[in-house]
Amino acid sequence: QAQLVESGGGLVQPGASLRLSCAASGRPYSGKAMGWFRQAPGKEREFVAAIGGVGTTTIYADSVKGRFTISRDSAKNTVYLQMNRLEPLDTAVYYCAARSVVWAKRNDHEYDLWGQGTQVTVSA
Numbered sequence: 001q002a003q004l005v006e007s008g009g010g011l012v013q014p015g016a017s018l019r020l021s022c023a024a025s026g027r028p029y030s031g032k033a034m035g036w037f038r039q040a041p042g043k044e045r046e047f048v049a050a051i052g053g054v055g056t057t058t059i060y061a062d063s064v065k066g067r068f069t070i071s072r073d074s075a076k077n078t079v080y081l082q083m084n085r086l087e088p089l090d091t092a093v094y095y096c097a098a099r100s101v102v103w104a105k106r107n108d109h110e111y112d113l114w115g116q117g118t119q120v121t122v123s124a
Contacts, residue, residue: 002026
């Protein structure tokens with residue numbers, strides 16, 4: 001059964017960095033588009049970044065552009081989210097998601113499989 005497992009969350013101070021990982025298992029999602037979303041307390045889930053199946057196409061939310069980088073290691077079937085210069089507003093549960101096709105999208109309704117989430121807290 002296909003599944004996504006996130007890791008790498010934690011508590012950091014403003015300005016610090018974290019790298020989230022999302023390991024995918026199951027052939028239907030190998031080489032397909034992957035995305036990261038986040039949900040802060042009391043807020044709706046929002047798009048963060050996505051990467052196409054080949055890894056050459058990436059899209060970002062304006063709020064993280066220039067600070068976050070999404071990448072993938074196809075050999076390991078793993079997607080990463082490198083987060084630099086973290087801010088308190090980045091505090092949220094971060095979710096990894098997968099599509100069944102190769103094109104990256106911003107809309108969470110376009111994603112078929114979701115991980116359990118990993119908490120990121122940015123606080124002094």
